[in-house]
Amino acid sequence: MISVIKGDITASRKLLDQEKWLIPLKKLLGSWGKTPEKWELVWGDFFQIEVANPEEALKKALEIKALIKKIQPVQESKKISTLDVRMAIGIGEKTYTGKRVSESNGPAFIHAGEQFDQLKKQGRSIGVKSPWPELDEELNLYLKLADTFMDKWSISSAEIIEIALKNPGFTQTEIGEILGIKQSGVSLRWNRAHTDELLEVEKMFNKKIKSKLK
Numbered sequence: 001m002i003s004v005i006k007g008d009i010t011a012s013r014k015l016l017d018q019e020k021w022l023i024p025l026k027k028l029l030g031s032w033g034k035t036p037e038k039w040e041l042v043w044g045d046f047f048q049i050e051v052a053n054p055e056e057a058l059k060k061a062l063e064i065k066a067l068i069k070k071i072q073p074v075q076e077s078k079k080i081s082t083l084d085v086r087m088a089i090g091i092g093e094k095t096y097t098g099k100r101v102s103e104s105n106g107p108a109f110i111h112a113g114e115q116f117d118q119l120k121k122q123g124r125s126i127g128v129k130s131p132w133p134e135l136d137e138e139l140n141l142y143l144k145l146a147d148t149f150m151d152k153w154s155i156s157s158a159e160i161i162e163i164a165l166k167n168p169g170f171t172q173t174e175i176g177e178i179l180g181i182k183q184s185g186v187s188l189r190w191n192r193a194h195t196d197e198l199l200e201v202e203k204m205f206n207k208k209i210k211s212k213l214k
Contacts, residue, residue, distance in 0.1 A: 001213060002050060002094050003057035004101075006112040007064070007087035009045040014074055014082050018044070021071050021083055028067055032060065036100035048112075050101050054091045054130075055209040058202050061087045061126060063165050065150060069158035079154040084125060088115035091130035091209070107131065125151055128205075132212055139208065142201045149194045157193035160186065164195055165202075 009021060022041070029039045029049060039049040051057045065085055073082040090112025096105040115129035126143050130136055153161065163175050172186040179186065190196075 001054060001092060002052060002106075002108050003054035004090040004108045004112040005047075005049040005051060005057060005061055005064075005087055006090065006116045007047055007061075007085055009047075009068060010084045010086055011082055012045040015071075021068060024067055024071075025064070028063065036102070038101060040101050042102065048101050050094075050104065054213065055206045057089045057091070057209075058128070058205040059165060061089060062198065062202060063162065065126070066153070066158045066162035066165065069150075069153045070155050070162065072155065079156070080152065081155060081158070084151060086116070086119055086125045088112050088119055089126075089128040090115060091128065130209075130212075135208055135212065139205060142204065146194075146198060146201050150198070153193060156189050160189045160193050160195060161198065164190075164199065168199075 009025075012018065012021065015021070025047075026041065029035070029041075029047070032049070032051075033039060035041075037050075039047065041047045049060070051060060064087065068083050068085045069081050071081045071083050073080065075082075090108045090110070092107030092109075092111050094104060094106040094108055096103075098104045111129040111131075115127050118129075119125065119127050124144065125147055128136060128139050128143065159179065160175065163170065163178055167174075172190060173183045176183045176186045
């Protein structure tokens with residue numbers, strides 16, 4: 001069983017310099033696997049990623065969210081990025097392996113596509129669909145609540161989230177050293193980004209998916 005993340009960058013065409021988000025996103029995806037076998041960026045701002053371990057899918061999706069939300073906005077006076085990202089996580093079997101991830105198929109890919117269509121209709125930015133409807137209902141409630149603050153992340157909040165996800169053992173003092181700010185400044189940003197709540201959601205997602213895969 002695998003996971004597939006299907007997503008698109010929203011409002012990307014408002015940026016004249018597309019490389020501002022393309023280059024860092026490609027670098028992040030490249031650290032996870034090879035393109036086009038494991039991930040693809042197509043049609044300018046649409047992407048699809050195959051994740052071998054389904055329990056890791058939400059963490060990877062959140063890393064993408066933080067990366068995109070820290071891109072400087074068109075109006076530099078604003079604190080929130082012009083860009084955002086919509087992502088559907090599909091979990092299930094993979095029944096066909098193509099030369100490109102967009103050519104592969106199976107329930108995981110179908111679930112990602114169906115959930116992506118639902119997100120667009122519902123105006124939400126993240127959701128999951130798996131073989132377990134009751135679990136989907138629970139996890140999507142957590143993600144719906146997380147949506148209420150993730151979409152409002154400022155650039156500084158996104159930076160904190162990105163570091164916290166990539167370095168789970170770091171103290172706020174260590175994070176401050178990376179950002180060049182005091183621990184008290186990290187604490188303010190940490191709370192403003194609802195970092196603890198987000199990490200709890202990710203931990204619960206990981207735990208619930210793992211229990212289903214046993």
